[in-house]
Every structure is written in C-alpha cells, then in structure tokens.
Amino acid sequence: MLKQNKKTIASVLLIVFTLATTIFVFKDNIAEAATHVWQCVNCGKQMSVGGNGHPTSSLGCGGDYNKRHVWQMIR
Known part of the structure; x- marks a missing residue:
C-alpha cells in the first residue's frame, strides 16, 4: 500500500512539473512575440x-x- 502511494505521488508531481514548465514556456513565447x-x-x-x-x-x-x-x- 505504501509503495503504491509513493508511485502515485511521484506521478502527480511529474504531471504538475510538466504542466508548469509548459505554461511558463508558452507565456514567455507569447510575451516575446508581442514585443x-x-x-x-x-x-x-x-x-x-x-x-x-x-x-x-x-x-x-x-x-x-x-x-x-x-x-x-x-x-
């Protein structure tokens, strides 16, 4: 049970990291394009x-x- 919880937490953290990185990259590209x-x-x-x-x-x-x-x- 504890091993499954660690895998779930790791998966959620990976998804959050990927989403945050994608948002910051698009935000910078949009700001640069508007300049x-x-x-x-x-x-x-x-x-x-x-x-x-x-x-x-x-x-x-x-x-x-x-x-x-x-x-x-x-x-």
Whole structure:
C-alpha cells in the first residue's frame, strides 16, 4: 500500500512539473512575440516596445538634443 502511494505521488508531481514548465514556456513565447524592436533611422539606437505602441520621438538623437529620433520597426 505504501509503495503504491509513493508511485502515485511521484506521478502527480511529474504531471504538475510538466504542466508548469509548459505554461511558463508558452507565456514567455507569447510575451516575446508581442514585443517589437524599433531602430532609429538617424543614429541606429534600438528599443523594444511591447503591445501596439511605438517609442516616442524623444530629443537626443545621436547625442544631439536638437534632433529627434525617427523610429522604424525592424522586428
């Protein structure tokens, strides 16, 4: 009886471990797929932005605070 309980517990733990690992892998893949990589056409700086958003055209392109970044999605 005790030997059967140990096998049952081991089986349940294996199933829980497999399920948890699968969930974390899919969660990471979904999050990565929702992230876009943008690159400034002028200075080459890259930035990752999630969702449907895009980086702001902030000042400071190439160290010159009179220029703005011009972003293009590369991935």
